[in-house]
Amino acid sequence: MNILTRMWDFESVFTAARAQARQACQPVLAVLTFLWTGRDPLELYEQLESSSVPCLYWETRDPELTLLGIGRTLELCPDPGSGFERVEQRWREMTVAALVEGSAAPRAIGGFRFDAEAVPEWPWRQFPSARLIVPRLLLERTPQGSLLVCQKLIGVDDDPIAEGHRYRRDIEALLGQGASSRRQAKPSLVQNQGVSAGQWQSKAEALIEAIRKGRLQKVVLARHLHQTYSEPLSPAAILRRLRRSDARSHLFAVRHGDLCFLGATPERLVSVREGRVRTHALAGTIQRGDDPETDQRLGQQLLSSAKDRHEHALVVRAIRDALAPLVEGLTVSPKPVLHRLPVMQHLSTTIEARIAGVNGILKLVEVLQPTPAVAGHPKGEALSCIRLHEGFDRGWYAGPLGWIDGNGNGDFVVALRSALIKGRDCHLFAGCGLVADSVPEYEYQETCLKLSSMQEAV
Numbered sequence: 001m002n003i004l005t006r007m008w009d010f011e012s013v014f015t016a017a018r019a020q021a022r023q024a025c026q027p028v029l030a031v032l033t034f035l036w037t038g039r040d041p042l043e044l045y046e047q048l049e050s051s052s053v054p055c056l057y058w059e060t061r062d063p064e065l066t067l068l069g070i071g072r073t074l075e076l077c078p079d080p081g082s083g084f085e086r087v088e089q090r091w092r093e094m095t096v097a098a099l100v101e102g103s104a105a106p107r108a109i110g111g112f113r114f115d116a117e118a119v120p121e122w123p124w125r126q127f128p129s130a131r132l133i134v135p136r137l138l139l140e141r142t143p144q145g146s147l148l149v150c151q152k153l154i155g156v157d158d159d160p161i162a163e164g165h166r167y168r169r170d171i172e173a174l175l176g177q178g179a180s181s182r183r184q185a186k187p188s189l190v191q192n193q194g195v196s197a198g199q200w201q202s203k204a205e206a207l208i209e210a211i212r213k214g215r216l217q218k219v220v221l222a223r224h225l226h227q228t229y230s231e232p233l234s235p236a237a238i239l240r241r242l243r244r245s246d247a248r249s250h251l252f253a254v255r256h257g258d259l260c261f262l263g264a265t266p267e268r269l270v271s272v273r274e275g276r277v278r279t280h281a282l283a284g285t286i287q288r289g290d291d292p293e294t295d296q297r298l299g300q301q302l303l304s305s306a307k308d309r310h311e312h313a314l315v316v317r318a319i320r321d322a323l324a325p326l327v328e329g330l331t332v333s334p335k336p337v338l339h340r341l342p343v344m345q346h347l348s349t350t351i352e353a354r355i356a357g358v359n360g361i362l363k364l365v366e367v368l369q370p371t372p373a374v375a376g377h378p379k380g381e382a383l384s385c386i387r388l389h390e391g392f393d394r395g396w397y398a399g400p401l402g403w404i405d406g407n408g409n410g411d412f413v414v415a416l417r418s419a420l421i422k423g424r425d426c427h428l429f430a431g432c433g434l435v436a437d438s439v440p441e442y443e444y445q446e447t448c449l450k451l452s453s454m455q456e457a458v
């Protein structure tokens with residue numbers, strides 16, 4: 001049984017928030033925190049799978065943090081054309097004026113499409129282009145313990161007593177959720193659709209030719225597989241399998257109606273904690289070996305591959321150049337190291353800095369996204385190439401996904417090794433960087449490797 005070890009008085013906090021809202025003539029965000037002991041947030045996520053409440057799941061490594069957002073008190077959406085800056089400003093104003101009871105700062109979670117300028121197409125048409133949600137209830141778990149955070153925007157005409165009752169009822173319902181009983185057997189694959197290896201490789205060949213002619217230096221060409229399974233798919237069961245198979249990647253799931261976008265990505269776009277900015281360039285890939293010697297040899301091969309080092313260096317340079325005007329004390333590790341995952345290994349270079357001036361994490365996300373690791377270089381040419389030649393809408397695949405809090409902290413990953421799920425349908429995405437020395441056949445094999453971790457888990 002879960003225990004709320006301290007019960008705040010919702011009604012008096014909401015009454016105070018309403019008084020504040022009336023004085024300011026605008027709604028005030030009230031945030032109340034309780035200690036929470038008990039169930040794994042992923043189990044709760046599974047319980048909520050059949051409900052229609054918006055749900056967001058997030059589980060990162062280094063540092064370890066699990067978030068389960070349930071419901072929505074408000075949504076922050078970038079206005080078309082104004083980028084993330086307005087959103088950041090709105091969030092800052094709202095959190096400065098928030099009434100916070102307890103230790104947790106207000107927090108919003110969400111993500112954005114890979115390409116804000118491309119028109120959403122099937123299978124993404126029903127999925128929002130951008131969505132930063134301030135969840136009504138937020139479970140936060142760190143190695144230090146768990147908290148239940150209640151976030152409510154109180155307007156000048158709200159009834160604090162009725163709102164308080166509503167929260168109590170919702171928390172009781174959450175506490176009353178029984179342990180999961182339906183451990184689903186893996187459904188079997190019925191249909192698999194996507195462009196053939198030959199078609200994809202000819203496309204890659206044409207793009208490599210364009211690179212050789214100097215039209216651009218790198219482009220990331222992706223694949224979209226549409227699979228149909230024998231039974232409706234359970235995002236929670238997939239997350240559970242991903243968590244078991246890959247201890248290094250960051251898990252995420254965003255549900256919208258009957259669609260769920262989820263995955264386990266190895267790539268962090270950027271994190272900010274107490275002003276400290278951390279990111280890495282992740283590009284250059286080779287498979288893992290079946291035994292330690294082969295594994296070691298393959299790792300060395302990747303580290304000494306001129307083609308992969310070039311592909312990687314473009315990413316390092318672009319991240320450094322994008323961050324430089326917004327940070328101070330920028331440091332880049334002198335050379336890449338191996339980032340080892342269960343079926344493949346990547347080159348990774350750590351980049352760190354301190355945030356400068358009034359810049360916030362959304363500003364950093366805006367200038368970084370998409371990096372050449374997932375788009376190419378130069379950015380404009382690479383995006384045009386993708387729009388023209390890739391042949392499908394990436395939607396949220398390879399886009400930024402993460403959270404921001406009221407203390408200026410935040411963490412965004414690049415939504416790779418991911419899938420969009422709807423009932424029995426599963427859309428899988430994976431890509432790879434093409435440079436002048438790329439060989440289409442090897443690149444195709446690389447996309448198969450990248451698709452395999454998610455395919456295994458579905």
Ligand SMILES: C=C(O[C@@H]1C=C(C(=O)O)C=C[C@H]1O)C(=O)O
Nearest residue numbers: 282283284285373430431432433
């Ligand atoms: C584009 C993907 O991965 C990216 C491309 C990589 C590469 O080309 O070597 C490596 C890691 C990621 O930055 C993907 O997983 O779909």
